[in-house]
Amino acid sequence: MLWNALLLSLREIRRNLLRSFLTTLGIVIGVSAVITMVTLGNGATLAVKQQIASLGSNLLIVRPGQRLGPGRDSAGAANFKVEDAQAIRDQIGGIKAVAPVVNKSVTVVVQASNWSTSVTGSNADYFTTNNWRLAGGRVFYESEERAGKAVCVIGNTVKRELFGAQNPVGGEIRIKQFSCEVIGLLAAKGQSSFGSDQDDTIVMPLRTVQRRLTGNQDVRTLMVSVKDGVSSDKAQRQIERLMRERRHIGDNEDDNFNVMDTKQIADTLSGTTQVLTTLLGAVAAVSLLVGGIGIMNIMLVSVTERTREIGIRLAIGALEREVLSQFLIEAVVLSSLGGLIGVILATLASIGLSGLMHIPYLFNPGINLLSFAFSAAIGVIFGYFPARRAASLDPIEALRHE
Amino acid sequence: MNAKSSAGASPAPVLAGEAPTLPTGATPLIRLQGITKTYGQGQAEFQALRGVDLTVDSGEFVAVMGPSGSGKSTVMNILGCLDVPSSGAYQFFGTHVERLSRPQRALLRRHYLGFVFQGFNLLARTSAQENVELPLLYRGESAAARHAAARAALAQVGLEGRERNTPAELSGGQQQRVAIARAIVTRPSVLLADEPTGNLDSTTSHEIMDLIAQLNRELGITVLMVTHEQEMAAYARRVVLFKDGLVESDFSPPPPGEGPGERERLLRTPLASIPSPPAPLMKPLPFGIPGGEGSFEVVGATSREGAA
Ligand SMILES: Nc1ncnc2c1ncn2[C@@H]1O[C@H](COP(=O)(O)OP(=O)(O)O)[C@@H](O)[C@H]1O
Ligand SMILES: [Mg+2]
Numbered sequence: 001m002l003w004n005a006l007l008l009s010l011r012e013i014r015r016n017l018l019r020s021f022l023t024t025l026g027i028v029i030g031v032s033a034v035i036t037m038v039t040l041g042n043g044a045t046l047a048v049k050q051q052i053a054s055l056g057s058n059l060l061i062v063r064p065g066q067r068l069g070p071g072r073d074s075a076g077a078a079n080f081k082v083e084d085a086q087a088i089r090d091q092i093g094g095i096k097a098v099a100p101v102v103n104k105s106v107t108v109v110v111q112a113s114n115w116s117t118s119v120t121g122s123n124a125d126y127f128t129t130n131n132w133r134l135a136g137g138r139v140f141y142e143s144e145e146r147a148g149k150a151v152c153v154i155g156n157t158v159k160r161e162l163f164g165a166q167n168p169v170g171g172e173i174r175i176k177q178f179s180c181e182v183i184g185l186l187a188a189k190g191q192s193s194f195g196s197d198q199d200d201t202i203v204m205p206l207r208t209v210q211r212r213l214t215g216n217q218d219v220r221t222l223m224v225s226v227k228d229g230v231s232s233d234k235a236q237r238q239i240e241r242l243m244r245e246r247r248h249i250g251d252n253e254d255d256n257f258n259v260m261d262t263k264q265i266a267d268t269l270s271g272t273t274q275v276l277t278t279l280l281g282a283v284a285a286v287s288l289l290v291g292g293i294g295i296m297n298i299m300l301v302s303v304t305e306r307t308r309e310i311g312i313r314l315a316i317g318a319l320e321r322e323v324l325s326q327f328l329i330e331a332v333v334l335s336s337l338g339g340l341i342g343v344i345l346a347t348l349a350s351i352g353l354s355g356l357m358h359i360p361y362l363f364n365p366g367i368n369l370l371s372f373a374f375s376a377a378i379g380v381i382f383g384y385f386p387a388r389r390a391a392s393l394d395p396i397e398a399l400r401h402e
Numbered sequence: 403m404n405a406k407s408s409a410g411a412s413p414a415p416v417l418a419g420e421a422p423t424l425p426t427g428a429t430p431l432i433r434l435q436g437i438t439k440t441y442g443q444g445q446a447e448f449q450a451l452r453g454v455d456l457t458v459d460s461g462e463f464v465a466v467m468g469p470s471g472s473g474k475s476t477v478m479n480i481l482g483c484l485d486v487p488s489s490g491a492y493q494f495f496g497t498h499v500e501r502l503s504r505p506q507r508a509l510l511r512r513h514y515l516g517f518v519f520q521g522f523n524l525l526a527r528t529s530a531q532e533n534v535e536l537p538l539l540y541r542g543e544s545a546a547a548r549h550a551a552a553r554a555a556l557a558q559v560g561l562e563g564r565e566r567n568t569p570a571e572l573s574g575g576q577q578q579r580v581a582i583a584r585a586i587v588t589r590p591s592v593l594l595a596d597e598p599t600g601n602l603d604s605t606t607s608h609e610i611m612d613l614i615a616q617l618n619r620e621l622g623i624t625v626l627m628v629t630h631e632q633e634m635a636a637y638a639r640r641v642v643l644f645k646d647g648l649v650e651s652d653f654s655p656p657p658p659g660e661g662p663g664e665r666e667r668l669l670r671t672p673l674a675s676i677p678s679p680p681a682p683l684m685k686p687l688p689f690g691i692p693g694g695e696g697s698f699e700v701v702g703a704t705s706r707e708g709a710a
Contacts, residue, residue: 004539004540004542007539008539011528011532015527015528016527308523309525309526311523312523312524312525313536313540314484314508314511315482315484315511315517315523316511316512316517316536316537316540316584317508317509317511317512317513317515317537317540317541317588318508318512318540319505319508319509319540320504320505320508321505322540394484394485394486395483395484395485395511396479396484396485399484399519399523
């Protein structure tokens, strides 16, 4: 009985290849669009999270000026001193590393080649707070920091531009009037989530930069890394209290500095990409819906066309139930075939596109199941109900149908 | 067997599960009593049949004639269980068809009736073989049995070698042969044909009529056929004339050019070669229609359908 119905519907599908193809196509497009969009969105969210993790975990960034926002101005707020970093290290518990940081744009010369980059002055903690690993050489000693020695650790991009394939460790670079010994090479990190090249950098002792490049004692940023298992919220509050004290801010005055938690940035950014994913998913869902309406139309038209055929089947002794199960199986086979092809296409497209976009590919079983189920339901509903009307006619009425 | 003496036969039970009544010589194959059919409602109401009485015995070949609009097709559709009467009684081998449920009527069509239409009504883009196999598929026959029976039926209507052709690849006469093969492949008790030669030229019409007459003569299939043409009606041994939704006359003319004695001989000869009554009619269907080789499979189908 069921076998007969299956046989009949497969025969029917084969007999009407074009119609079957069109019905399936609507589902294929809808399903693959939804799955691809959502999968790529998920991959993008993960990529952003991974890149933020490469910034450094549990990292607090302390800057002069109020928290960024409309109408707020950071100009005029006093910079930090190296003693502020020392105070945080001494007075707040659970701190792993504190790096006072200044930046300066410079042009670097090695023999005939030159390269514009940015120099960061800091201490050895900087490599901890910013998750830098070394590809070769060493970081600076404390003695070199204290003495303000002309030594530097260079990023991979700087090495490529100035030293090519040569080993830069032990070499010399010229910045303005002084020359500086290269003692280490940073392992490459790649692009940041904001699109800048993180490897285009040179790190020197803070004192060296202050003396030879900025010419003052100011520290622009304090990077504070919290020990694992310590609440970064608590550390943030303690740093804020300490800095208010050190900067003599009255009880009813606003902060003239701000503390940012990279975890917050990460949350904000991945929140944004998630919104984007939802939006893309919604657009794709519309295409699935349009695909569904396409199926509905084809099914409706084909049942109208086939009312006479239903009449023939009834006239030669088919039961209403048999005609219906044939149509139902036909709809189930077509729409699940479409769903299956859609899932396969979407998987291929997602793997290909995420490769092109340099984002990880994540298989999302939920969206695969959901869109498959939706398409199957559409096919079944719109294949079944019009057929039910036709099969409930007296055979002669169905046969008379024009 | 061929006697029309069944006026007093008691009606057979209709309900599923009741003991079936086997046909007796006194039970006619088909019996219509006061059949009416009304189309439309209110002002647009139109009575296509106004109380038709008709009795047909097993093995007869009846031509139904009459002017256009006289209700010939309407009565054929009711006989074929494709349509239901507005009132009146339709007994098929003693079973009151008007009391059967939709699925039961479908099973009656499946096991006892073959219908041939003026417009052929074949499935498009489907081979002759598959068209003929279709009724067997609904009867749940095995693939091997279907193939063999369909090929035999096609050979019987003279379409050997055309099994693979679709309706579009066949002439009108050949399409009607496929339709006849489809109607007889289940060995029905009755073949109902509504103007089977209406769309065909004269030569082809005669070929189709020869075929139908042969099926009646050699297989003992009872034939009721609507036709406009006297020439085609001449193949039948009884002519029922309709007018304005009523049977106007019912007579058995002598075959043209032959005496009454010859006609009697013709009437008797083919029937002698028929197993009497035809074998498929011996086994009972569960709802009181006697006969049917697929009886036990129908039992399941009926109990399911009956519950629905
Ligand atoms: N579905 C229908 N709706 C309304 N009137 C119908 C319908 N079918 C047939 N009739 C009418 O019933 C009458 C008998 O029709 P029919 O049995 O087809 O005649 P014919 O003898 O030509 O085959 C005609 O007058 C026709 O107009
Ligand atoms: Mg007619």
